[in-house]
Each structure stands twice: as C-alpha cells, then as structure tokens.
Amino acid sequence: MIKRVDVRYLKDPESCGLKDPVFIEGLPGIGHVGKLVADHLVNELGAEKVVEIYSHHFPPQVMVLEDGTIRIPKNEIYAWKSNGTSPDLLILVGDFQSISNEGHFELVNAYIEIAKRFGVKRIYTLGGYGVGRLVEEPYVVGASNSKEIVEEMGKFGVKFEPGEPGGGIIGAAGLLLGVAGLEKIEAVCLMGVTSGYMVDPKSAKAVLEILSKILGLKVSVEALEKRAKEMEKIIAQIKEMQELAVQQWKSDEDLRYFR
Amino acid sequence: MIKRVDVRYLKDPESCGLKDPVFIEGLPGIGHVGKLVADHLVNELGAEKVVEIYSHHFPPQVMVLEDGTIRIPKNEIYAWKSNGTSPDLLILVGDFQSISNEGHFELVNAYIEIAKRFGVKRIYTLGGYGVGRLVEEPYVVGASNSKEIVEEMGKFGVKFEPGEPGGGIIGAAGLLLGVAGLEKIEAVCLMGVTSGYMVDPKSAKAVLEILSKILGLKVSVEALEKRAKEMEKIIAQIKEMQELAVQQWKSDEDLRYFR
Amino acid sequence: MIKRVDVRYLKDPESCGLKDPVFIEGLPGIGHVGKLVADHLVNELGAEKVVEIYSHHFPPQVMVLEDGTIRIPKNEIYAWKSNGTSPDLLILVGDFQSISNEGHFELVNAYIEIAKRFGVKRIYTLGGYGVGRLVEEPYVVGASNSKEIVEEMGKFGVKFEPGEPGGGIIGAAGLLLGVAGLEKIEAVCLMGVTSGYMVDPKSAKAVLEILSKILGLKVSVEALEKRAKEMEKIIAQIKEMQELAVQQWKSDEDLRYFR
Amino acid sequence: MIKRVDVRYLKDPESCGLKDPVFIEGLPGIGHVGKLVADHLVNELGAEKVVEIYSHHFPPQVMVLEDGTIRIPKNEIYAWKSNGTSPDLLILVGDFQSISNEGHFELVNAYIEIAKRFGVKRIYTLGGYGVGRLVEEPYVVGASNSKEIVEEMGKFGVKFEPGEPGGGIIGAAGLLLGVAGLEKIEAVCLMGVTSGYMVDPKSAKAVLEILSKILGLKVSVEALEKRAKEMEKIIAQIKEMQELAVQQWKSDEDLRYFR
Secondary structure: OOOOEEEEEOOOOHHHOOOOOEEEEOOOOHHHHHHHHHHHHHHHHOOEEEEEEEEOOOOOEEEEOOOOEEEOOOEEEEEEOOOOOOOOEEEEEEOOOOOOHHHHHHHHHHHHHHHHHOOOOEEEEEEEEEOOOOOOOOOEEEEEOOHHHHHHHHOOOOEOOOOOOOOOEEOHHHHHHHHHHHOOOEEEEEEEEEOOOOOOHHHHHHHHHHHHHHHOOOOOOHHHHHHHHHHHHHHHHHHHHHHHHHHHHHHHHHHOOOO | OOOOEEEEEOOOOHHHOOOOOEEEEOOOOHHHHHHHHHHHHHHHHOOEEEEEEEEOOOOOEEEEOOOOEEEOOOEEEEEEOOOOOOOOEEEEEEOOOOOOHHHHHHHHHHHHHHHHHOOOOEEEEEEEEEOOOOOOOOOEEEEEOOHHHHHHHHOOOOEOOOOOOOOOEEOHHHHHHHHHHHOOOEEEEEEEEEOOOOOOHHHHHHHHHHHHHHHOOOOOOHHHHHHHHHHHHHHHHHHHHHHHHHHHHHHHHHHOOOO | OOOOEEEEEOOOOHHHOOOOOEEEEOOOOHHHHHHHHHHHHHHHHOOEEEEEEEEOOOOOEEEEOOOOEEEOOOEEEEEEOOOOOOOOEEEEEEOOOOOOHHHHHHHHHHHHHHHHHOOOOEEEEEEEEEOOOOOOOOOEEEEEOOHHHHHHHHHOOOEOOOOOOOOOEEOHHHHHHHHHHHOOOEEEEEEEEEOOOOOOHHHHHHHHHHHHHHHOOOOOOHHHHHHHHHHHHHHHHHHHHHHHHHHHHHHHHHHOOOO | OOOOEEEEEOOOOHHHOOOOOEEEEOOOOHHHHHHHHHHHHHHHHOOEEEEEEEEOOOOOEEEEOOOOEEEOOOEEEEEEOOOOOOOOEEEEEEOOOOOOHHHHHHHHHHHHHHHHHOOOOEEEEEEEEEOOOOOOOOOEEEEEOOHHHHHHHHOOOOEOOOOOOOOOEEOHHHHHHHHHHHOOOEEEEEEEEEOOOOOOHHHHHHHHHHHHHHHOOOOOOHHHHHHHHHHHHHHHHHHHHHHHHHHHHHHHHHHOOOO
16 A cells, blocks of 8 residues: 555664765656756665655656566665765655656655654755756756855856846755755855756766765766766757757758648 | 644744734735735744644645745735734735635635634735736735624725626635624625736736725735736737737638548 | 535424425536526525535535625525425526536535435426437437336436437436435436537426426426527527528538638 | 545445455556456456545546446456456556656555555555566566565566566555555455556456466456457557558658658
8 A cells, every 4th residue: 555655674774874864865867867867876875765655646656667677666765874075865766756846745745754853954955957058068957945046056056147047946946955945054056057858967967066065975977977978969869850850851841832 | 633624823922022913814816916015014023923723624645846846735814913004914815715615614614713812803805806817906805704804994995896707706815804794803805806817916916005004004015016017928928829819710710621 | 615525404304394395406417408498497486595505526616696695606505395185395497517527426426415414305406408409309318226216217208318318327316216226216307309409498398397297296387488489580580590500501501612 | 525545434444345355456557457457357347435545646527427426536446256266356447547756655645554464464565567668468567665575476477577667666556565565464456467558357357367366366367358358459550550650651762851
C-alpha cells in the first residue's frame, strides 16, 4: 500500500551521524539541469540512500528497466558524510515531481519535514532557467528566501537579475524556498541558464561548478563534461539538418505556386 | 509546512481593537480592478497586516522579487482603525485566487471565518466587469445578497442592471456574497466596468471613488490616476500600432493572389 | 461556511407527513428536459421546499438575479403531499450538477441518504436523450435498475431500446439509478428524446405527460406548451436563417476562385 | 452509498477455500487485450464472483444493457478452485480503470489489500503493448518486479525487450507490479503486442495461450479465436476501404489545382 505521500526512512536520521547537513534538491525540471547535477553528486560521492518517498501525486505507472524489471516512480534522499572540507549533505533526487498542483505542496511539506528531522539549516534547490534560445556559455542565476544569501551567493558568481525568472520558479525548486522561509530555514535556488528545449548537461556543469565552489566540494565533472560533449555533437547535427531543411524548403518554395 | 488552507493570525482579533469593521475584498481578477483598489487602500491608509493565508490552492511556485529574494503566493488581511468619520476596515488582498474550483469554496469559508472572528457585519467585494470593448467612461455595477443594500447602493450611483453580469460573478468576489448570505452577513460586490483585456486603473479609480463615498473614506486617488494616465498612453500606442498593422495588412492583401 | 456536500433540512422529514413518497430528480442536463419538467412540477403543484444542498462541487460563483441580488448555486428538494389519487412527491431541482467527476458520487450519495430518511421506495430521474438531429415527435426512452419496472413502464408507453443510450446515462440521472440499486430502491430514468442542441420544452412536455400518467398526477402542461411553441418559432427562424446562409454561401462560392 | 473506494466481499476470503491463489488482472486498456483474456477466463472456467468494487474514481454514469436495465461501473473479482493441475485463481475484471491519476493508486492499494487477504503470492497483470501498426503475428512482451520471474517467463516464450515499453506501463497493470513489489509479492505483466487502434482478440489469444502454458490451465481459446476471425474480416474491409479512399483521393488530387 502506498500512502498519499509515503515517506519511508531506510535509516534513522539520528543514526546517519550527519552534522548540520546541507539539503540539495535536484528533481526533474527545465533542461533536467537540477536532476543531472544531483544524480551526478550522488554517484560521484557514493552517497547512501536513507529515505524513499512514494506518492499518489506521481504518475500512475511503472518504468521498465533494461533487464525487464520495473521501477515505480519515487523520490529518494541520499546522505553523505563529509571528510571535513565541506558540509555533510542530504541530496533529494527522483523520477518525477508531483503531477498535480496540490501534490507539490504536500510533497514539499514532506521534504521540509525530513530536512528538519535531519537538522538541516540550509537548502540548495537546483534547476534550469529556460530562455528559449541556445545558450553558448551557460551561467547560473539565483533566487533566495534571504537577502543575506543573495549577497553571499553573488560573491561566488551567482547572478541575481531583478525579478528574473519573470514567471517565478515553479515546482519543488521554488516552493521549497517558500516553505523553508516559513520554517526559518535558509534556502537558495541555483538555476543554470538553458534553452529549455532539451536535456542540458553543459548548463548542469555550470551549476555543479558553482555549487562545488560554494560548498567546498571536490567532485569530478568529467561525466557531465562527457555528456555535454555528446550533446553538443547532437546539437551540431540538428543545426546542420535545420540548415539543410531550410535550403530544401527555399528551393521548394521557388517551385511552390500553390499548396 | 503549509496546510491546505493555512490561516495565520499575526495579531489576535480582539487586540486589534476594531469596532464592527467593514470587510473589503480585492483579489486579482478581471482587469485587476479589485486588486488595484484594495492594494491602493492598504498603501494610502497605512493599514496593518494582521492575517496571512497560505494554501495548496494557490499556484505551486514562488515569485522572484527585484532584490533576488522570493515571495510565496499568499493572501493577506490588513486592519485599519478609523479616526471616526468612516468605519474600521479589514482589507483582503493577495497574489492569487484559488486555481482549483473546490479551493474557492475552502478559501471563502476561511475568509468568512476570519470576518466573523473580527465581528464583521458588512462585506464589500471589489472586481471588474469585463464587457469586451474599450470603456471610455467606466462606471460601477453592483450585486448584493440583500435587497436593502441594492437600494442603498443605488443612492451612491452604483448601477444594478437586471441579471448582469449574465455569466454571474465568478471566484471570491461572487462566492463571498453567497456564503456571507448564508451566515447573515450583508455583502455587496462593486464591479468597475472594464474591457477585460488589460489591467485597468481607470476602472479601479471609478470603484475607489464610489467606495470612498459609501464609506466616508478620505483617500487620495492620485496614484491610481497616475497609473491610469500611463495606461492610456499605452492604449493609444497599441491603437496606433493596430492601425499601422491594418494598413500594412491591406497593402499586403493587394499583392496576395494565393496563399 | 459551506461544507463539501452541505445538506440543510429546512423541515424535519418526519414532520413533513409524507407517506412512501416518490422521489423525482430533474437537474440541468441534455436539453434541460429533466429540469424543465421538475421545475414545472414544483410550480404547478405548489410544492414546499424542505431541503437545500450546497456543495464545493458546484461552480465557484453566484448568479445575479433581475433585482440585483445574487443566488449561490444550490440544489433543492421540494415536498408535496398528495390529495390521494397520486403518491406523495419529493422533487429534486437545482441550478447545477456537480462539475467534478467525484462530486457526482458524493452528491448522489447525499440524495440517496435524503431519500432514505423520507422513506422513499421509488425514484424517477428525468433527462434528455440527445440524438443529434431535430426531433419532430419526441417520445420517452427509459432505463431502470429493475427488470420489473422495465415491463411496468413499457405499459405506459416508455420505450426501452436495447443498449440505448449507447454512451450510458451520465451524471445524477444515471448514477442515482445505480446507487439506488445498491440500496434496494427501485429507480427508473425517463429520457425525452431531443436534439441535444438547445433547451427543449417540447421534449419536456412528452416526459411530463408520461410521468403524469404513471403517477396519476393532474398537472396542467400549459406553461410547457407555451414555451414549446415559442421555441418552435425560434427554431423556424433558425432554419430560415440557415437556408439563407446556404444560398448566400452558394452564390459566394460561384465567385470564389481563391481564398 | 458508495465510498470513495468501496470494496464489498460477497464471500469471506477464508470460506472460499483457495490455496495460495494466483491473482490475474485484466481490466480495460490498450486493445482491450487484458480484459478480453480475463473475461474469457472467468467465462470458460465458470469462476465465482467473490468481491465487487465500486469507486468515485470510475466515470459518474451507468451503462444501459440490452434488456433496458442499467449497470453501475464496477470492478469484480472472481475465484476459481483448481482441480489440481494448475493453481487456484483470483481474477480481477471490470468495466473501467480509474479516470483520475490519484484514483489509480487508491484502487491498486485496494486490489493489493484483497490479494493479501486471500494469501496471494503471485500476480499476473495482462495488457496490450501498442506499437502503432497492424501486427500480423502478435507475441507477448513481459515486465516483472523480480529478476527471477523475468528468467522464468523467458522460458515460456515471453519476450523481454530492454526498456520496452519505453513509455512505461500505465495504469493498474503497471502500478500493481510496483505496489506488489513494495509488499514483497511477485508480479509480472504480460502484454500482447497490438496495433493499439482497436480491440484485439488475436493479441488476446496470444496472451491467453502463454498464460495457460505458464499456469498449466486448460481452457478453450475457441471464443477468442472466433472473435479474432470476425475482427480480421473487419480489418480486411477497413483496408479495402482505405485503398479505395486513396485511389479516390489520388484522382481528386489530379483535378485539384487550388483549394
């Protein structure tokens, strides 16, 4: 049986031995930027899964894996004990965000409840900021629930553009900032600028680099770099195809007296 | 954690010292007429925030402000103690109305519950009445849950047009009248006639003027007048652009033998 | 405050003095056939309102009446004590049906609960059966939760066409039959055949006549006849306009070498 | 009254005398493949109805049967006591799946709860895998919540294609695997490959044959074969009509210089 919002602790928060952990959220969203970064962190750090979250707000389906087994949609929280140069981490990853409006509130309530049980004092939510055109040199835009953090983040190169994103920050990455604010937990959203048209590992790399700098994390960006290079090849191919299509269309146009 | 409908009193109703306050609702809606008037009143009167309302029925997002900080969608109620010539006021403003049908009922229930705790005997809901064409001289149309108020309002110049608006009054401005009626609280909706195409400070000014007359309020309309003038410039520009576009289109048309 | 489904008894069921009343449902639906009949019955019989039902499943709005006052969407149940030749009646009328799928179930549960408190043994639900073309001589199609009633109704001229309506009976008129069946209450739906394009008092008259025969009711059909005649004039006008439009279109077509 | 999810046991699970029954789900879905197989099994085996499930998540309507009586949407579970060569069976059939996303979770929770009360250790969910083109020789694709079952099923000819279906398995057939997994109940989904365009008894026959082999069931496939043959005639007719339409269109095209 799955409850409406079904939080399952695989390990007792106390027994995880984390000290004032920083909470990082990277669920699917624009350009999958947040998810790419958070999944990468979990893999690179070898973080340990400590919470699973199932919910009626995820799509009513299962995914089929390569080996013929299935996977039910879920969110997961991984814990990582630092060796000292950086803070301990709790990393929220998952297959989906809520597919209903109300579900976002119920799930974010659950994330905050978990964060509080682990003694989290600061939350980083990760996402993409879709600008509707290809971005050659992605940078990172921020928003926070605290004026002090806006200043602090600025020193690390996070850009704060007045009133941007204009449409607000939708879903868990945004709502977490808001609900954290009500609970007096500092929170900042780091958004990699991206086209918004496709998965964007290059933008994810920009977010990862700035996040690593902020947290004093030492993680290889190689895997993301490799995916980014593959992506660039694909984009180059798409561009070429588009140009060919435009040429074709133009020569067709010359011949097209009526449809 | 945010409850489904989460009413947070910043001040105890009794300690606000309001006597039979009049409740004014001005949430976003057609032409943002109601919101413009209510926000203006809060600012001009320097009213004090006494209640915050969060809800799962607002959009699951945060807005980003000019300074890089965020704001979670909410409704707010401000209290204003009169100096005697007018009644004390409770003013409901906010970023959003409910985005679900059921949510409207749950939120209006909450508004009425708050109004009762403050001893409210009369409610004014403010809105726009969209007529689908530019309105040169906006006037104010009314509807009430009491025949007596219809007559009383008529004396102040509020128009009551049989069965208008034909589609009813949708959302908080309408539902508040209905639920107030079930609780024996007098309520009237004042709607500024507006095109419905854009934010309409001119229509808001018409509503503010009639409301001030009704309540014996002395508030400057300058800020609204200024916004109305800016808006008229924008409308003039739009009209000019439309005319140019029509001319352009006509000359194109002359050349267009087939698509 | 309005509860999700908010049933308010204006009179105690016992004090109404009804004996084994027959329950008649006539809410808005296809061609407004059921609503026309039920409203007509309430008016002609001078039935007394005994229950009001408010709900979060109705549209979040109020309607504005001719005198400038408002009306919140509701359902109502009227009681009528027979003088002996026909059974006592409970008549369910209203402004709306549920606008959500789940709401239909919650409201029908409430209707059945009320029917049981009044000792109802049989339910007639009234509706339209839209056939997508103008119907010159409307007749009445039935469906029941009991094989015996199918036979009984057949004697009164109700037609039972195998598996018709093919799409089932949607909303309260259908669901009431189903839920009544689970509670061992006999129920039948009488559907006036109608185009489905507009309000159809002629179809309503056909339903009223057959229902009156079944129940031994003596009610004038004059009001419905009058509305039906007005409607026929309107339909004649529409037909004429359509013919003119077709002629116009044809002559245009002759001139139309390109768009 | 119908509860949100309303499970009604017609017979006490213990009194059914089933030993470690296998649970088979065949609700409506792609090509109605699962429903065809499960309905067929219930009929051929003469299984006994032991549970009825009503729900607010089914469409708010009733279906009209051939004899003028109605049927309210429901799911049903039939029990079948084997004579020894195969396991005992519980077969879930029904008119509809949930029409809301959340409803799928609530109903699947109920199915699992029932399965547990009957001591079910393994679940087979049946469905269609729509490939978007006519399938001459349908075969059966599988997915399971256990690596061992993937191997076991492979021996019976069930195909496991890496990551297929790419879109996952949506609705009860998929979600049951997922929730069963959380409850440590083995479960596999058998999907007959089908066009996805129409009811496909031929694909159902393929699923039935492989399921019979797996379970050691002896059931005639005649009824499905007959329906499959009728279907093939209809498909042949459709193909012919399409070819005629294409020819007609081509000759029209020759005459069509402009629209």
